[in-house]
Amino acid sequence: xxxxxxxxxxxxxxxxxxxxxxxxxxxxxxxxxxxxxxxxxxxxxxxxxxxxxxxxxxxxxxxxxxxxxxxxxxxxxxxxxxxxxxxxxxxxxxxxxxxxxxxxxxxxxxxxxxxxxxxxxxxxxxxxxxxxxxxxxxxxxxxxxxxxxxxxxxxxxxxxxxxxxxxxxxxxxxxxxxxxxxxxxxxxxxxxxxxxxxxxxxxxxxxxxxxxxxxxxxxxxxxxxxxxxxxxxxxxxxxxxxxxxxxxxxxxxxxxxxxxxxxxxxxxxxxxxxxxxxxxxxxxxxxxxxxxxxxxxxxxxxxxxxxxxxxxxxxxxxxxxxxxxxxxxxxxxxxxxxxxxxxxxxxxxxxxxxxxxxxxxxxxxxxxxxxxxxxxxxxx
Numbered sequence: 001x002x003x004x005x006x007x008x009x010x011x012x013x014x015x016x017x018x019x020x021x022x023x024x025x026x027x028x029x030x031x032x033x034x035x036x037x038x039x040x041x042x043x044x045x046x047x048x049x050x051x052x053x054x055x056x057x058x059x060x061x062x063x064x065x066x067x068x069x070x071x072x073x074x075x076x077x078x079x080x081x082x083x084x085x086x087x088x089x090x091x092x093x094x095x096x097x098x099x100x101x102x103x104x105x106x107x108x109x110x111x112x113x114x115x116x117x118x119x120x121x122x123x124x125x126x127x128x129x130x131x132x133x134x135x136x137x138x139x140x141x142x143x144x145x146x147x148x149x150x151x152x153x154x155x156x157x158x159x160x161x162x163x164x165x166x167x168x169x170x171x172x173x174x175x176x177x178x179x180x181x182x183x184x185x186x187x188x189x190x191x192x193x194x195x196x197x198x199x200x201x202x203x204x205x206x207x208x209x210x211x212x213x214x215x216x217x218x219x220x221x222x223x224x225x226x227x228x229x230x231x232x233x234x235x236x237x238x239x240x241x242x243x244x245x246x247x248x249x250x251x252x253x254x255x256x257x258x259x260x261x262x263x264x265x266x267x268x269x270x271x272x273x274x275x276x277x278x279x280x281x282x283x284x285x286x287x288x289x290x291x292x293x294x295x296x297x298x299x300x301x302x303x304x305x306x307x308x309x310x311x312x313x314x315x316x317x318x319x320x321x322x323x324x325x326x327x328x329x330x331x332x333x334x335x336x337x338x339x340x341x342x343x344x345x346x347x348x349x350x351x352x353x354x355x356x357x358x359x360x361x362x363x364x365x366x367x368x369x370x371x372x373x374x375x376x377x378x379x380x
Contacts, residue, residue: 094189095126096181098200102161103280103317104349106203110168114209114282114347117317118145118202119163122181125192130154130181135162138178138188138199143167148182163317168206168347176203211284215291215354215372216260219244222276222354226267231274242267242274247368251297253306254335260371263296266308266358272365275355277315281374283345289352291372293327294335295365304364306331311355312340316348328359335370342374 102119110116124130134148143166154160162179169175178199180188190197224231226242235245247263266272295306312324325340352374356367 091127092190093126093128094183094187095124095192096189097123097125097192099123099159103163104202104204107205108280108349109205109207109209110282110349111209111284111347112168112170112172112206114168114349115165116168116204116282116349117163117165117319119161119318120179120200121159121161122191122200123159124154124156126189127156129156130160132184133189134182135164136180136182136188138180140177140201141169141175143169143175143177143202143204145177145179147179151181161318163319164202165317166202168204170206172207174203174205176201209282209284211287211374211376213278213281213352213374215278215352215369215374216246216262218278219246219262219276222278224274224276226274227269227272228267237263237265240268242272244274244276247296251301252335252368252370253295253297253303253331253333255297255301255333256335258370261296262354262369262372264354264356264367264369266356266362266365266367268362270358270361272358272362273355275311275313275353277351277353280349280351282349283342283347283374284376285343285346286376287342287346287374288377289324289340289342289372289374290338292335292337292370293329294368294370295329295331296368298364303331303333304366305361306364306366307359307361308365308367309357309359310338310367310369311353311357312338313353313355314345314350315353316350321353329367331364 099121102121104116104118130151131153133151133154135151136149137145137147145164145166147164149162149164151160151162162181164179166177178201180199181191182188188198191200220233222233222244224233224244228241231239231242231244233244235243237243237245242265244262244264247261248259249257250261251257252261264274264276266274289312293310295304298304307330308328310327310329312326313321314324315321324342325338327336327338329336354369354372356365358365
C-alpha cells in the first residue's frame with residue numbers, strides 16, 4: 001500500500017471518529033462551532049499531504065506508447081504495362097546496300113597499265129524498283145572507267161552485280177576510286193555499309209608483278225566441280241562423281257615416270273565433265289601456258305581405252321567462260337605437249353580453268369596434266 005493511500009485511509013478514519021463523537025453525550029458545555037472540528041481536521045490532513053508532496057516527488061505513471069496495427073496501405077491503381085515497340089523509321093524509297101566485292105579484293109596488285117574488271121554486289125534495300133538507274137563515277141581515281149553505265153531493273157530486296165572495266169594507272173602506287181548509283185532524276189542514292197554511307201569503291205596497288213603461275217601447286221586452292229556438284233580436291237580416285245588429285249611419280253601412257261602429275265577424272269557417266277577454276281592471275285607480256293596431256297598407264301602397264309577432251313579456258317571479272325584451247329586425246333601411248341600464247345591477255349587479271357570432258361564413255365579416262373604452268377619462254 002502506497003503512502004498516499006495510507007494517508008487517505010487515516011483521514012477517513014479521523015472523519016469517522018469525529019462523527020461518532022458528535023453522537024456521544026457532552027461532558028462539557030459546547031463552546032465551539034460544530035463545523036470547526038471538521039474544518040480543522042481537513043486542514044490538518046491537507047497540511048500533511050502538502051508536506052509529503054514537498055518532501056518526495058509524486059511519480060506519475062507512464063503509459064506505454066500505442067502499438068502499431070497491421071493496417072493495409074491502399075496503393076493507387078496503375079495502368080497495365082504493355083509491350084509497345086518503338087516506332088520504326090520510315091522506309092526509304094531509294095536505298096542501296098553493299099554486299100561484297102565479287103572480283104578484285106581491296107589491295108590487289110596490278111602491273112602498270114593492266115586492264116581488269118571490278119564487280120560489286122549491291123542489294124536494293126529501298127522500297128522502290130530501280131529502273132533507268134545508272135552506275136556513275138564519284139571521286140578518287142577513275143582508272144578510265146566508263147561512266148555512266150545503265151544498271152537495268154532491280155526490284156526491292158533483289159541483288160545485282162555491277163561491273164566496270166578499268167585500267168591500272170601507269171605509275172606505281174596505291175589507288176582508290178569511288179562509285180555511286182544515280183536515279184533517272186540525277187539523285188545519288190545512299191549506300192548502307194559503303195564509304196561514309198554514300199559510295200562503294202575499287203582499291204588497288206600498282207607495281208611490279210612477278211611472272212609465272214604453277215597450276216600443279218595451286219590445284220589445292222582451285223574450285224573443283226563436276227556434273228554432280230562441288231568436289232573436294234584429293235580424291236579418292238574411286239569417287240564416281242569425278243575427282244582431282246596428285247599422282248606424282250606414276251607411270252604414264254608413254255611408259256615414263258615423272259613428277260608434277262595432276263589427275264582430273266570426269267564424272268563416271270557418259271560425256272561426264274570435271275573442271276577446276278584457279279585463283280585470279282594477272283598475265284605478263286610474253287607469257288605462255290605449257291603442259292603435257294594424256295593418261296595414266298594401267299596396272300598391267302598397258303594404255304587402256306581412255307578418250308577425252310582437254311580444255312584450257314578463262315574467265316575475266318566474273319564474266320562468261322572463254323575458251324583458249326581444246327585437244328582431244330586417246331590412250332595411244334603418246335603424251336601430247338601443248339603451248340598457248342597468252343599475249344591477248346597481257347595485263348588482264350583472269351581466272352584460268354582446266355577442264356576434262358569424257359568423249360562419250362568415261363571408262364578409263366585417267367586424264368592427267370603434267371607440269372601445267374604459265375611462264376615466260378626461256379631466253380634464246
